[in-house]
Amino acid sequence: xxxxxxxxxxxxxxxxxxxxxxxxxxxxxxxxxxxxxxxxxxxxxxxxxxxxxxxxxxxxxxxxxxxxxxxxxxxxxxxxxxxxxxxxxxxxxxxxxxxxxxxxxxxxxxxxxxxxxxxxxxxxxxxxxxxxxxxxxxxxxxxxxxxxxxxxxxxxxxxxxxxxxxxxxxxxxxxxxxxxxxxxxxxxxxxxxxxxxxxxxxxxxxxxxxxxxxxxxxxxxxxxxxxxxxxxxxxxxxxxxxxxxxxxxxxxxxxxxxxxxxxxxxxxxxxxxxxxxxxxxxxxxxxxxxxxxxxxxxx
Amino acid sequence: xxxxxxxxxxxxxxxxxxxxxxxxxxxxxxxxxxxxxxxxxxxxxxxxxxxxxxxxxxxxxxxxxxxxxxxxxxxxxxxxxxxxxxxxxxxxxxxxxxxxxxxxxxxxxxxxxxxxxxxxxxxxxxxxxxxxxxxxxxxxxxxxxxxxxxxxxxxxxxxxxxxxxxxxxxxxxxxxxxxxxxxxxxxxxxxxxxxxxxxxxxxxxxxxxxxxxxxxxxxxxxxxxxxxxxxxxxxxxxxxxxxxxxxxxxxxxxxxxxxxxxxxxxxxxxxxxxxxxxxxxxxxxxxxxxxxxxxxxxxxxxxxxxxxxxxxxxxxxxxxxxxxxxxxxxxxxxxxxxxxxxxxxxxxxxxxxxxxxxxxxxxxxxxxxxxxxxxxxxxxxxxxxxxxxxxxxxxxxxxxxxxxxxxxxxxxxxxxxxxxxxxxxxxxxxxxxxxxxxxxxxxxxx
Numbered sequence: 001x002x003x004x005x006x007x008x009x010x011x012x013x014x015x016x017x018x019x020x021x022x023x024x025x026x027x028x029x030x031x032x033x034x035x036x037x038x039x040x041x042x043x044x045x046x047x048x049x050x051x052x053x054x055x056x057x058x059x060x061x062x063x064x065x066x067x068x069x070x071x072x073x074x075x076x077x078x079x080x081x082x083x084x085x086x087x088x089x090x091x092x093x094x095x096x097x098x099x100x101x102x103x104x105x106x107x108x109x110x111x112x113x114x115x116x117x118x119x120x121x122x123x124x125x126x127x128x129x130x131x132x133x134x135x136x137x138x139x140x141x142x143x144x145x146x147x148x149x150x151x152x153x154x155x156x157x158x159x160x161x162x163x164x165x166x167x168x169x170x171x172x173x174x175x176x177x178x179x180x181x182x183x184x185x186x187x188x189x190x191x192x193x194x195x196x197x198x199x200x201x202x203x204x205x206x207x208x209x210x211x212x213x214x215x216x217x218x219x220x221x222x223x224x225x226x227x228x229x230x231x232x233x234x235x236x237x238x239x240x241x242x243x244x245x246x247x248x249x250x251x252x253x254x255x256x257x258x259x260x261x262x263x264x265x266x267x268x269x270x271x272x273x274x275x276x277x278x279x280x281x282x283x284x285x286x287x288x289x290x291x292x293x294x295x296x297x298x299x
Numbered sequence: 300x301x302x303x304x305x306x307x308x309x310x311x312x313x314x315x316x317x318x319x320x321x322x323x324x325x326x327x328x329x330x331x332x333x334x335x336x337x338x339x340x341x342x343x344x345x346x347x348x349x350x351x352x353x354x355x356x357x358x359x360x361x362x363x364x365x366x367x368x369x370x371x372x373x374x375x376x377x378x379x380x381x382x383x384x385x386x387x388x389x390x391x392x393x394x395x396x397x398x399x400x401x402x403x404x405x406x407x408x409x410x411x412x413x414x415x416x417x418x419x420x421x422x423x424x425x426x427x428x429x430x431x432x433x434x435x436x437x438x439x440x441x442x443x444x445x446x447x448x449x450x451x452x453x454x455x456x457x458x459x460x461x462x463x464x465x466x467x468x469x470x471x472x473x474x475x476x477x478x479x480x481x482x483x484x485x486x487x488x489x490x491x492x493x494x495x496x497x498x499x500x501x502x503x504x505x506x507x508x509x510x511x512x513x514x515x516x517x518x519x520x521x522x523x524x525x526x527x528x529x530x531x532x533x534x535x536x537x538x539x540x541x542x543x544x545x546x547x548x549x550x551x552x553x554x555x556x557x558x559x560x561x562x563x564x565x566x567x568x569x570x571x572x573x574x575x576x577x578x579x580x581x582x583x584x585x586x587x588x589x590x591x592x593x594x595x596x597x598x599x600x601x602x603x604x605x606x607x608x609x610x611x612x613x614x615x616x617x618x619x620x621x622x623x624x625x626x627x628x629x630x631x632x633x634x635x636x637x638x639x640x641x642x643x644x645x646x647x648x649x650x651x652x653x654x655x656x657x658x659x660x661x662x663x664x665x666x667x668x669x670x671x672x673x674x675x676x677x678x679x680x681x682x683x684x685x686x687x688x689x690x691x692x693x694x695x696x697x698x699x700x701x702x703x704x705x706x707x708x709x710x711x712x713x714x715x716x717x718x719x720x721x722x723x724x725x726x727x728x729x730x731x732x733x734x735x736x737x738x739x740x741x742x743x744x745x
Contacts (some may be wrong), residue, residue: 036344042523045338104546104574105409105519136448137441144440189549192574193667222409226341226523228551249408252492254525 090215
């Protein structure tokens with residue numbers, strides 16, 4: 001599924017009502033609708049309020065008169081806010097190590113598997129590490145995925161040390177010539193000190209397996225999440241030095257607007273988007289398409 | 300999880316209370332704050348608008364602008380509006396007149412259905428019932444294995460359906476349960492998007508075939524604005540009877556899930572409060588409203604204490620505490636009991652008036668680290684030192700610090716605090732004996 005197709009599902013309905021009329025004259029009512037659209041997409045009120053205040057000023061002074069111009073201004077602001085380098089770091093490292101982290105149920109295991117598929121399709125030789133030793137059958141879930149996308153996997157014992165699994169996987173990659181290790185970690189709420197400490201340990205031990213690793217720590221954010229996503233990003237960044245974001249579940253009607261505040265505050269690039277349940281449904285972030293899902297072009 | 304919302308509203312109310320009279324501008328400013336606080340808490344925009352409009356209308360209707368107690372009136376109006384939004388008292392789970400009682404769990408991917416299924420089975424068993432878990436998620440890889448593993452941990456039987464006959468198998472397994480001595484059937488279904496027609500048809504069939512007493516939608520407490528839309532879509536296809544608020548042990552403000560209740564009218568029945576399989580509670584909307592507004596939740600605190608704290612130990616400790624015979628051993632035992640009840644900050648927030656105190660404590664991970672430090676220091680003391688802290692001299696302090704991986708300053712701080720606590724408690728003890736210490740209303744005597 002293409003990113004536009006996937007994100008198109010999130011349009012229509014309310015948002016369709018708003019954006020059928022580009023030539024139209026800007027009105028106060030239209031601005032109210034725009035504000036509603038932004039808030040309903042989970043953009044933080046701390047971003048929306050100043051943005052709308054500016055727009056309303058421009059409207060009052062007559063500097064912006066058409067819906068088209070207003071939309072273009074908002075779109076430009078939003079695209080700039082989430083535009084960043086989508087390339088995965090550690091290109092030349094052998095093996096490159098990518099940790100996949102996040103809260104429970106955000107889609108880490110699925111993302112790890114899809115990412116393995118992407119890298120394999122681009123000619124790499126990825127290795128998956130099943131470092132979620134906590135959740136019942138999480139290892140089995142990743143092993144099933146690994147089979148499906150035909151990528152080898154290194155697993156540990158249930159309730160075993162997750163850091164050891166990553167360590168072993170890096171060594172295994174060295175021995176077998178795998179170019180990238182993708183480690184799936186257990187879901188943890190960012191407020192649980194002990195679990196966050198465990199994650200810190202995984203990061204440190206990874207650095208012992210290969211100096212400078214991990215190259216990329218991807219925080220997986222549920223696209224349906226609200227303002228709590230910001231708190232998640234803060235805490236995970238503090239513990240595990242997150243280097244990029246993955247926004248999942250964008251094939252529903254949620255729009256993942258919470259990432260604007262995260263990109264704004266923590267300067268973290270969104271690198272990948274999860275747009276469906278199939279192995280190919282992980283695509284590089286496209287800021288224009290992402291923003292268009294929020295604010296479609298006027299017809 | 301709802302702290303930040305209450306903090307925000309507390310600030311607004313504090314400012315309002317400081318005014319001799321509420322002007323129209325004050326009211327509008329307070330309403331703007333309420334709007335922002337609710338939006339930041341992920342309360343659905345529609346619900347926010349309605350709530351703000353209701354408050355404005357009632358405030359003007361009650362002529363708060365002319366009243367000298369206007370500020371208090373506004374606070375009460377906001378409080379009542381939020382209580383209405385949350386719904387009233389707890390709604391119990393329905394039970395079939397003749398077994399089996401069938402409970403179907405539904406929800407988006409990753410909302411927490413499988414874990415909730417296992418926790419619910421555990422809860423049912425604690426209530427003396429005999430649950431059967433049915434694994435009907437034939438889509439997510441290893442979802443069935445996950446439920447089987449959890450069932451094993453609990454000692455609850457798990458039966459899986461055939462991928463080709465999901466609805467038929469669920470109905471068959473459910474109706475056969477009583478013959479095997481199981482009176483309650485909990486069905487874990489696949490996560491699905493509300494706009495996925497084929498998947499929605501599948502679960503509608505499961506519900507039609509198994510005629511459940513409860514169809515519970517599992518909602519992620521961290522969900523955003525879309526939660527209302529997806530829940531509305533689920534409700535349109537399934538006769539939802541309740542909501543389960545999953546992952547409510549984080550710091551999410553949970554406004555979305557509360558909006559779901561407000562928009563669909565479906566009550567929140569259960570709330571998931573941790574990773575462990577006993578971390579599920581009956582949801583009490585009225586208590587939650589009080590907590591949101593910083594009024595404490597003494598009832599939940601008492602219940603948790605009753606569940607986790609051994610009554611005899613507690614009484615013994617309270618007596619020792621007041622007579623200043625309290626030792627480091629008692630202190631350690633108390634720490635362990637408090638830990639069982641949940642994070643310290645959470646507990647303090649439940650006590651009326653202490654919400655603001657809890658805010659000054661180190662947050663989540665830091666508090667836990669502090670607590671572990673204290674544990675390590677006490678563990679590094681000898682038996683004699685624990686029983687008689689006055690033994691702890693300079694060289695003992697250095698040994699304890701080295702043994703616990705802390706510094707002498709840390710050890711000093713702990714022994715000093717401990718000494719002060721004993722002194723304070725002794726004073727309170729004599730006050731209590733003289734009958735001058737008022738007992739908190741609603742708190743059972745230790």
